[in-house]
Amino acid sequence: QKEVEQNSGPLSVPEGAIASLNCTYSDRGSQSFFWYRQYSGKSPELIMSIYSNGDKEDGRFTAQLNKASQYVSLLIRDSQPSDSATYLCAVNRGNNRLAFGKGNQVVVIP
Amino acid sequence: DAGVIQSPRHEVTEMGQEVTLRCKPISGHNSLFWYRQTMMRGLELLIYFNNNVPIDDSGMPEDRFSAKMPNASFSTLKIQPSEPRDSAVYFCASRHKPGTGGPIEQYFGPGTRLTVT
Numbered sequence A: 001q002k003e004v005e006q007n008s009g010p011l012s013v014p015e016g017a018i019a020s021l022n023c024t025y026s027d028r029g030s031q032s033f034f035w036y037r038q039y040s041g042k043s044p045e046l047i048m049s050i051y052s053n054g055d056k057e058d059g060r061f062t063a064q065l066n067k068a069s070q071y072v073s074l075l076i077r078d079s080q081p082s083d084s085a086t087y088l089c090a091v092n093r094g095n096n097r098l099a100f101g102k103g104n105q106v107v108v109i110p
Numbered sequence B: 001d002a003g004v005i006q007s008p009r010h011e012v013t014e015m016g017q018e019v020t021l022r023c024k025p026i027s028g029h030n031s032l033f034w035y036r037q038t039m040m041r042g043l044e045l046l047i048y049f050n051n052n053v054p055i056d057d058s059g060m061p062e063d064r065f066s067a068k069m070p071n072a073s074f075s076t077l078k079i080q081p082s083e084p085r086d087s088a089v090y091f092c093a094s095r096h097k098p099g100t101g102g103p104i105e106q107y108f109g110p111g112t113r114l115t116v117t
Helices: none
Strands: A010-012 A019-025 A033-038 A043-048 A054-058 A061-066 A071-074 A085-090 A096-102 A106-109 B005-007 B012-013 B018-025 B031-038 B042-050 B053-056 B065-071 B074-079 B086-095 B112-116
Touching: A010 A019, A010 B065, A019 A085, A019 A106, A033 A061, A033 A071, A043 A054, A043 A061, A061 B018, A071 A085, A096 B042, B005 B086, B012 B018, B018 B086, B031 B074, B042 B065, B042 B074, B053 B065, B074 B086
Parallel strands: A010 A106, B012 B112
Antiparallel strands: A019 A071, A033 A043, A033 A085, A054 A061, A061 A071, A085 A096, A085 A106, B005 B018, B018 B074, B031 B042, B031 B086, B042 B053, B065 B074, B086 B112
C-alpha cells in the first residue's frame, strides 16, 4: 500500500459547483496533513493544513480529517476557473518528512 | 519577505556532465528539503537538512547525487555524472525546524527544470 493515495482521475466540475478531493494514508501515527495546489509548470503552493479530526475552513476551501478512517479530503466551494490545477495531498510521516500523493487534476469548466 | 530562491530555473546539459542546482531558503527557516518531481513518480523527497546538517538522505537515488548546506542560507544539489533519467523538476523547500515553535508547513521554491540529453 502506498503511503499516500489519491486515486481519483481528473475531475471536471462546472463553475460554481463543489469540487471534492479525497486522500488516504497508510501510517496511522501521522499527525499533520496538508493540501498543496500546483498549477502547470509551477511549484506546489500550500493552501490548507489540518491537524485535528473534523473540518477546517479557509475561504472557499474546507479540509476534512478522519484519523480513524485514515483519510483527508478537500472541498472547493463555488469553484472558479482559477481553481483549475493539480491538488497534492501531503502527510507528515512523523519524522518531519512529507509523503505526497500523485495528485488530482481539477478542471473547472466555465 | 522573499520566498525560497532557486537557480537556475532551467538547465539543459549533456549526459555525463556535472550539474549543480542551488537553493536559498526563506530567512529564519532552518530545515531545508530537496525534492524531485516526475510524471511517473510524482514528488519525491531526496534529502533534508536541519540546521545545515543532513538528517535523512535515504531518498537520494544513487552516489551520483550529493547535497551540501555550507550555511543557513545556501544549499546545493549536485549530479555527477548526469544521465537522461535524471531529467525532472527539482524543488527546494524550507520550513521552521521542528520543536522550535514555528509553523511546520513547508514552502517550495520555483524549481529547476533539468533536461539531460
